[in-house]
Amino acid sequence: MQPRYLRLMVAVLAFGALAIPAHAATIQIVMENLVISPAEVSAKVGDTIEWVNKDVLAHTATANNGDFDVMLPPKKTGTLVLKKAGNIDYYCRFHPNMKAKLKVEP
Amino acid sequence: MFVRLAAALAAMTLMSGAAFAESPKLTDPQIAHIAYTAGVIDINAAKQAQAKASNKDVKAFADDMVRDHEAVNKQALDLVKKLNVKPEDNDTSKALSKQAADKLAELSKLSGAAYDKAYVANEVAFHKTVDNALEKQLIPSASNAELKGLLQTGLKIFQGHEQHAEHVAAELK
Numbered sequence: 217m218q219p220r221y222l223r224l225m226v227a228v229l230a231f232g233a234l235a236i237p238a239h240a241a242t243i244q245i246v247m248e249n250l251v252i253s254p255a256e257v258s259a260k261v262g263d264t265i266e267w268v269n270k271d272v273l274a275h276t277a278t279a280n281n282g283d284f285d286v287m288l289p290p291k292k293t294g295t296l297v298l299k300k301a302g303n304i305d306y307y308c309r310f311h312p313n314m315k316a317k318l319k320v321e322p
Numbered sequence: 323m324f325v326r327l328a329a330a331l332a333a334m335t336l337m338s339g340a341a342f343a344e345s346p347k348l349t350d351p352q353i354a355h356i357a358y359t360a361g362v363i364d365i366n367a368a369k370q371a372q373a374k375a376s377n378k379d380v381k382a383f384a385d386d387m388v389r390d391h392e393a394v395n396k397q398a399l400d401l402v403k404k405l406n407v408k409p410e411d412n413d414t415s416k417a418l419s420k421q422a423a424d425k426l427a428e429l430s431k432l433s434g435a436a437y438d439k440a441y442v443a444n445e446v447a448f449h450k451t452v453d454n455a456l457e458k459q460l461i462p463s464a465s466n467a468e469l470k471g472l473l474q475t476g477l478k479i480f481q482g483h484e485q486h487a488e489h490v491a492a493e494l495k
Binding site for chain 1: 389390393394396474478479481482485486489
């Protein structure tokens with residue numbers, strides 16, 4: 217590869233890294249034995265929510281207001297990037313007794 | 323017709339209650355057998371529904387029941403193997419299986435929307451009966467801590483399914 221291109225690539229990568237807002241975080245929420253914990257999470261727009269399903273059963277993270285519906289197969293993880301602010305209640309469609317809340321700040 | 327259906331449901335609920343009331347003192351091998359049997363009953367009902375149901379939410383619910391109860395029963399088998407407990411057949415399991423077989427035969431005569439409604443209504447009733455038995459009898463009677471833990475998770479699953487069945491039932495109206 218030409219040194220010129222290499223330099224360009226480094227520049228692009230460096231710019232890419234800078235472009236990611238410093239505050240964007242990944243927040244992990246665990247589903248185990250049909251319990252969502254923590255049951256209430258505070259986050260900011262741009263953060264990523266990562267649900268870890270530790271059960272042998274499939275779950276979902278489904279917003280009551282229809283904003284999202286993330287499938288979480290057994291022993292798998294699902295993610296969602298928060299796009300808008302608000303308090304969102306969500307539940308599992310397969311086990312509606314599993315309920316939790318996201319508090320998303322701008 | 324509605325009166326007859328309601329009476330049939332009431333009778334079934336009473337019978338299920340009676341099935342659980344017969345054995346005051348249950349051992350862990352018996353408890354494991356009852357919990358496993360409850361799962362098998364629901365899988366069999368769901369398999370009938372997979373073949374007979376017409377509503378897509380009812381079909382999806384049946385798929386969920388097969389998937390969940392097969393996963394939980396596999397966990398239960400792994401646990402009893404690990405604990406070296408041999409599940410033991412008993413009067414409660416026998417009564418539950420007999421009622422379930424009668425119910426399957428009754429449901430097999432229905433079709434279309436009538437079948438869908440009757441299946442979902444029975445799912446609500448069956449899960450309620452099992453919730454009640456788990457809460458009041460099986461969990462308190464279990465001596466092994468791991469078995470108790472699995473039954474407690476089982477209770478949450480059955481309660482979740484009951485609520486799910488109630489949602490489906492409400493949409494069929």
